[in-house]
Amino acid sequence: MRVYPAFRWPDVPDVPDFFDVRRRSWYIQGSVSPKDMIIMIDTSGSVHGQTFDIMKIAVKAMLHTLGENDYVNVAWFNNEVDWVAPCLPTLVPATSHNKRLMFDAVDQLQEGNYTSYSSALEFAYEAFRMFEEYKQPWEGSNCHKVIMFFTDGGTEWPEEVIKKYQNDTVTRNVRIFTYASGPHPIPTVILKSIACTTNGYYNTLTALAAIGPRVQDYVKILGRPLIQSGEDTLYQWTNFYRDIGGLGMMATVTLPVANLTEKNDQSLVGVMGIDMALSELEAQYSKQIIGPLGYGFAINQNGFVVFHPRLKDQQAYMEESPDLDILELEGRRLDSNRVREAMVLGEFGSFLNVSHVQILDSKHALPIRMNFHFGQIGNSTFRFCLALPVGHVALEVSSQSHEAGLRLDNNKGVLLAPWAYCDGLEEDPSVMLLSEAIANNTNNCSLKGQAQHLLWDAAKIGLIWKEWEGTPEARAKSRFIFTDSGITAVYPETEKIHYMNQRDPSRNGFFKRAARAKAFVFDVKHKKQGKGVRVESVLVGRKIAVKKQNQNYIAAVVGSEVAASVIGKAFLDITSTGFDKKDDVLCNKPDELACYLIDQGSIVIASNQQNTKVGSRLSESDAQVMSKLLLEGVFEREHSFSHEKWCPRRKTRKQMLAELAAAGAGRHSPLLSWASNVLALVDTLKMALSTILWWGLPTLSETIAAVGWEPSVERNFSCVQRATWLFHSGLLYSGDYECDGCVRPIRVSFLPDLALMLVVADAPCQCRNNAYVNIGGF
Numbered sequence: 001m002r003v004y005p006a007f008r009w010p011d012v013p014d015v016p017d018f019f020d021v022r023r024r025s026w027y028i029q030g031s032v033s034p035k036d037m038i039i040m041i042d043t044s045g046s047v048h049g050q051t052f053d054i055m056k057i058a059v060k061a062m063l064h065t066l067g068e069n070d071y072v073n074v075a076w077f078n079n080e081v082d083w084v085a086p087c088l089p090t091l092v093p094a095t096s097h098n099k100r101l102m103f104d105a106v107d108q109l110q111e112g113n114y115t116s117y118s119s120a121l122e123f124a125y126e127a128f129r130m131f132e133e134y135k136q137p138w139e140g141s142n143c144h145k146v147i148m149f150f151t152d153g154g155t156e157w158p159e160e161v162i163k164k165y166q167n168d169t170v171t172r173n174v175r176i177f178t179y180a181s182g183p184h185p186i187p188t189v190i191l192k193s194i195a196c197t198t199n200g201y202y203n204t205l206t207a208l209a210a211i212g213p214r215v216q217d218y219v220k221i222l223g224r225p226l227i228q229s230g231e232d233t234l235y236q237w238t239n240f241y242r243d244i245g246g247l248g249m250m251a252t253v254t255l256p257v258a259n260l261t262e263k264n265d266q267s268l269v270g271v272m273g274i275d276m277a278l279s280e281l282e283a284q285y286s287k288q289i290i291g292p293l294g295y296g297f298a299i300n301q302n303g304f305v306v307f308h309p310r311l312k313d314q315q316a317y318m319e320e321s322p323d324l325d326i327l328e329l330e331g332r333r334l335d336s337n338r339v340r341e342a343m344v345l346g347e348f349g350s351f352l353n354v355s356h357v358q359i360l361d362s363k364h365a366l367p368i369r370m371n372f373h374f375g376q377i378g379n380s381t382f383r384f385c386l387a388l389p390v391g392h393v394a395l396e397v398s399s400q401s402h403e404a405g406l407r408l409d410n411n412k413g414v415l416l417a418p419w420a421y422c423d424g425l426e427e428d429p430s431v432m433l434l435s436e437a438i439a440n441n442t443n444n445c446s447l448k449g450q451a452q453h454l455l456w457d458a459a460k461i462g463l464i465w466k467e468w469e470g471t472p473e474a475r476a477k478s479r480f481i482f483t484d485s486g487i488t489a490v491y492p493e494t495e496k497i498h499y500m501n502q503r504d505p506s507r508n509g510f511f512k513r514a515a516r517a518k519a520f521v522f523d524v525k526h527k528k529q530g531k532g533v534r535v536e537s538v539l540v541g542r543k544i545a546v547k548k549q550n551q552n553y554i555a556a557v558v559g560s561e562v563a564a565s566v567i568g569k570a571f572l573d574i575t576s577t578g579f580d581k582k583d584d585v586l587c588n589k590p591d592e593l594a595c596y597l598i599d600q601g602s603i604v605i606a607s608n609q610q611n612t613k614v615g616s617r618l619s620e621s622d623a624q625v626m627s628k629l630l631l632e633g634v635f636e637r638e639h640s641f642s643h644e645k646w647c648p649r650r651k652t653r654k655q656m657l658a659e660l661a662a663a664g665a666g667r668h669s670p671l672l673s674w675a676s677n678v679l680a681l682v683d684t685l686k687m688a689l690s691t692i693l694w695w696g697l698p699t700l701s702e703t704i705a706a707v708g709w710e711p712s713v714e715r716n717f718s719c720v721q722r723a724t725w726l727f728h729s730g731l732l733y734s735g736d737y738e739c740d741g742c743v744r745p746i747r748v749s750f751l752p753d754l755a756l757m758l759v760v761a762d763a764p765c766q767c768r769n770n771a772y773v774n775i776g777g778f
Contacts, residue, residue: 038072043076066094068239069094117157202219235253299343461481525615537561602618616724
């Protein structure tokens with residue numbers, strides 16, 4: 001193999017180098033057309049020991065040569081015949097998942113009984129015929145059909161079966177490749193005859209060392225029609241794979257190279273190609289323009305993901321593209337199926353106002369409506385889709401002075417998103433390097449929209465930074481601002497390192513939640529201090545919006561980091577004081593009353609229970625309460641979902657008090673004796689926590705007015721009925737958990753200005769069968 005430009009070959013000490021370019025996916029895909037393949041493996045009693053081991057390894061080596069454009073299945077045969085994996089009853093794409101199922105099934109095969117070639121071949125021919133009859137238009141290779149026949153030899157000549165199916169229009173072109181396996185495969189005359197009669201190929205596998213090159217001989221045979229076609233347009237786009245030279249995920253446009261000097265011996269001599277990095281494809285759209293909630297993704301002609309924002313971390317360690325269907329990431333809903341089908345067919349178009357759920361991080365999901373715009377990428381096999389939230393607004397910034405650069409050089413607490421801001425400038429540049437490029441207008445960098453937006457944001461951050469320096473607040477561990485242009489400013493600068501993973505708005509779940517929320521959002525962070533010491537803190541933030549043509553453009557998210565103990569203490573102080581001095585049963589008695597402050601993803605922000613970890617799901621601390629809330633629809637977690645209806649309006653104070661009073665009739669519990677004060681507690685808790693949260697925020701008065709930012713106020717919102725990740729459905733709850741004669745009252749109240757919920761319940765019931773909640777998610 002020759003590569004230009006040259007690079008140093010990776011050398012791992014004490015590890016043999018088994019690299020063979022002929023086994024790389026791009027070589028095999030570029031040298032032969034797609035194929036439908038059925039692999040038959042003999043499991044009769046004569047096959048045992050080393051012979052059986054050779055056959056199993058050869059079958060798995062054969063599967064390794066296939067890609068997702070190929071369709072395959074493996075069947076065993078003796079005097080009976082069936083698929084090795086019962087869950088795969090027909091030909092399936094040769095994806096990594098399907099091949100793993102076949103690998104495991106092949107390893108479990110046992111030998112026994114006598115062999116019947118006629119039964120085996122009839123099974124394979126019928127499988128081809130049934131596949132062609134029932135397949136979807138996009139399924140199958142529509143090219144080669146081959147049977148790979150592994151056996152130790154035999155005397156049965158299945159002439160009638162072969163003639164029967166050679167006269168069938170569907171199976172007449174099926175070719176059979178026979179492999180005589182084992183140290184002494186005899187007799188083999190019949191195997192040669194089967195191969196020659198069907199325009200196939202005969203080969204022998206007498207030792208383990210022969211498996212690699214002999215199995216791949218079929219590539220040359222199936223590649224001959226490609227070469228002899230005489231076409232000049234034999235270019236093929238391969239799927240993405242990991243580059244051996246360390247350049248990341250690559251796709252290659254390939255062209256087979258043939259020896260045409262001999263008319264009767266025109267054969268494949270190699271494959272040439274040009275690589276395209278996945279990063280080049282991803283760079284075709286601006287993350288800043290589409291906003292934090294917009295995203296792009298690409299699939300190939302089979303519907304498998306090429307890149308997707310939720311797949312990026314997984315590709316860091318994959319050798320090849322993961323063969324993951326786009327529906328596994330976008331959800332198996334009717335609208336998603338329509339988008340996938342149109343993209344697979346190479347259509348250009350849009351689907352508008354699609355109900356969708358974005359997975360923001362490991363614990364939060366966001367119900368949202370999206371517009372999907374898609375089309376084929378040139379003449380390649382790839383399709384691209386741009387997903388934008390309904391009502392998306394892009395802010396166009398121009399006429400910003402650039403001579404002084406970003407003027408953020410002295411602010412050491414500034415981070416930049418790892419984006420390519422300017423042509424010729426490395427991705428993820430330093431603040432100083434990017435500032436110099438903008439100031440010098442390198443490659444007209446300063447005139448581009450992204451640089452203009454940076455200049456606009458930098459001016460505003462400078463004013464806010466001065467305010468932070470002039471009004472230090474000891475109770476806030478840090479203060480921060482995320483802008484959608486990719487600037488993150490953290491004060492004091494010593495805390496900057498803890499925000500490295502949040503500097504990219506397109507991957508910042510906190511930014512996305514705040515951008516859609518109508519109030520403050522909370523996020524628990526775990527930080528290390530010294531050896532083995534973990535400290536919890538809580539990020540609290542809100543969005544800052546610019547009014548543009550009666551629409552709100554989300555310019556930034558601003559907030560502060562507060563010690564979790566501060567939030568916890570405020571929560572306990574408020575919930576343990578009592579509004580009537582006669583009250584003596586409040587949250588200061590955790591054995592009698594369980595109190596939780598949770599966000600809309602059921603994450604615990606504060607609690608009076610000592611065993612409850614801040615940042616954990618409520619289900620981990622109180623499965624009884626969580627199971628009841630899921631059952632009553634307060635939280636949703638289904639895999640499919642719908643945005644067709646608005647969430648019910650919250651109940652009024654009068655309605656809530658009436659329900660609490662009615663629920664308390666005839667009962668004697670700590671919660672019910674305190675029920676009349678729950679709503680007053682909610683108001684007080686909301687007011688007190690809101691006061692705490694303003695510590696680290698810039699004042700929304702002259703400073704914000706001067707830079708043109710105003711807080712955005714939104715009232716209406718839609719919910720979903722079902723989702724994969726937990727999120728609040730908009731409902732409140734007042735009822736009981738019951739088991740084994742025990743009745744446990746539960747009350748849930750919503751704090752709308754904080755986007756939090758107060759959950760109060762009596763002490764847990766002691767039940768024979770404890771509640772268990774399986775949340776799922778990543």
